[in-house]
Amino acid sequence: MRIRHALRPLLLSVLLVLAACGQGTPAQTGQQNTQASPAAEPSPAAEPSPAAEGSPSALPSPVPTPTPGVATFGSGATKIVWWHISTVEDQRKRWEELANAYIQQHPDVTIEITVLENEAFKSKLATAMQSGNPPDIFQSWGGGVLKQYAEAGLVQDLTPALQQNGWGDSFVPGPLSLYTFDGKTYGVPWNAGMVGFWYNKELFQKAGIQQPPTTWSELLQTVQKLKDAGITPIALGEKDKWPGHFYWVYLAMRLGGKEAFDRAYTRQGSFADPPFVQAGERLKELIDLQPFQNGFLGASYGDHQVLMANAQAAMELMGHWAPSANRAVAQDVEAYNRSLGWFPFPTVEGGVGKLTDALGGGDGFAIGKNAPPAAIDFVRFLTSVENQTKLAEVGMAVPPAVKGAEAGIQDPIMKELAQRVAQATYYQLYYDQYLPPAVGQAVNDATQALFAGSMTPEQVAQAIEAAAAAELSR
């Protein structure tokens, strides 16, 4: 008998391995998606496996195996287990330097760092959580997944710590709110970006477009102009679903504003309310223009990146990680940088949402339930203004989530994004992260069906509402 289906733990481990090698998923994501996540810094081909023991200065020479591993710092009695997903060598080293700096000041502490590839991390974390044994410090995107862990009592409430010495006030409020549920905060952000249109200035010029669009109907005209010029207007990796869900969510935000979402989320209203149906109708206007590359329903985010990086499509609606992700696959990085432009998601005629309402998210750290107090202190150290400014300088904490760290940003577009995040009138985390996983995935599935033309805008809204009704009311 070779059937071992109900083997949950084994199946999980198999899937874990599978997920680990399944999708090319670089580290540093601005978003947690159960399919290939976007990346702020794609893994380079050559990356040393970290030294299992000993000082980070004794790193082996680069070998082409991006195998994340474990590195231990210090030899104190208090051990902190830290899982992060910065697999890019340069970023991994930055974290190691900070860990080293911390143990110099606190010889009683040992820090054990495990670096994991994004998808592998998610599977491994889920397993650790299900066994009730979370790591002390771990990558988190906030939102529905973290809330689930918080409800199960698996992560520490950081509210008291944040009230000490103004730690909580040092963060940009929007990003911090993504880790806060019912007035309690369970994690802290270390970068926070927003989704907007990244576009190719040269292709826009070629199509005779002088100004980036500021309203939805202008966007549709822009798309038409690009099509007329024989240019693919929009790159979209809709196999992965989350790239397309940005469109629907942003339209819902522009049409119904914060209020519509809050009402639906708190169950006073519903996801079948007019703004959500209209979001689908508006999105359908765009889909009907056929603005995406051939075969976009089967394209992954990786395919999507290649198109944008090599000027084969004029724009993409994507988070702050897009430029660095695209540079990794660009044949001519110079040309990519030269033609790169950004504009916010346009306003929609008749909608109550503002241009300054931002959809975004970023990376942060949560603290496992069994962590020693030193773990919180260490995270406090990691998120200090000095350290965050240093991380911003090297493009890691960009846009930053700590006030004052934006001084370190080198890139003008990132400066603008940081400003917009800091001044956002409404900062909404991606629905597929903010909502409980079952509802978030329903949003992704339903919007994909809209892109494929197999669901009407009403059906999309109703499908999401059905999932919300089942999950949120409990």
Added chain:
Amino acid sequence: MNLSSGSLERAIPRPSAPIRLSRVATIIVFLLPATLAYLGLVLFPIVQGIYYSFFRWNGLGPAENFIGLDNYVRAFSDRVFLSALGHNLLIVALSLLLQLPLALGLALLVRSMVRGRTLFRTIFFLPFVLSEVITGVIWSFIYRPQGGLITWLFQQLAPNAQPPALLADPDTVLYALFVVITWKYFGYHMILYIAGLQNIPAELEEAAQIDGAGRWQVLRYVTIPLLGTTIRLTIYLSVLGAIQLFDLVWVMTGGGPVNASDTMATYLYKFGFQRFQLGYGSAVAVIMFLICFVFSLVYQRYALRRDFE
């Protein structure tokens, strides 16, 4: 494979005295590791999965919300699950009707070669050696509408038409996946057939030829019947494999577009591990398990039994 080859003449000597206790203890000690491994790694998780399938459970903390058979009712009333089940059955049918005959044909072809037999056997077997994930990635590149091999071929034939995006079209995605499945697995079945063919005495086929049987008649009345054991085995493996299909689909399409290529296993993964509905995911796993289990029992009872007696 075929254990009925004559008689096991040498009867095992039976102990005249009753088995002593120490011998029983020895037997138990030697059986223990395998028994424990089997119980711990196979039986216990199966029971655990069945247990969880009666709960509404997100996988965190203990399962407390008992809902009886609701998860099963939900599965069989969900169109997406039923279509995923249908996709599995379609892959089963295509595997039996296309993939296995192809493997058999190639096995006969390789056998009939005077030269290059080993080379071709190796070439045909190579895809099976690749991991599923690597295979999926390679074929994703082949199918890719922008600059993929299929697009290139299409453009040589019809330069002005829009090249097909086979993985992006709900109507073609399953067949496109089936091509990959066939490419990957036919070599494995072919090797089994080659091994089976080697067990057929050449005299039998020669005798048939001398009696005036044509090539097809030899194949139809001598070779295939004598290969029965192997064919029944490959059917068994093929069906079980098709019901459990996961990795290739996951890598290439994620079950999309819009569930058009979902299999039961991708459906299970989406609900169990992405939506954190592990109770429901367990119910789907149990359904898959039961399908495989019942098929195995019936098949072994009626098809495989004579091969092992």
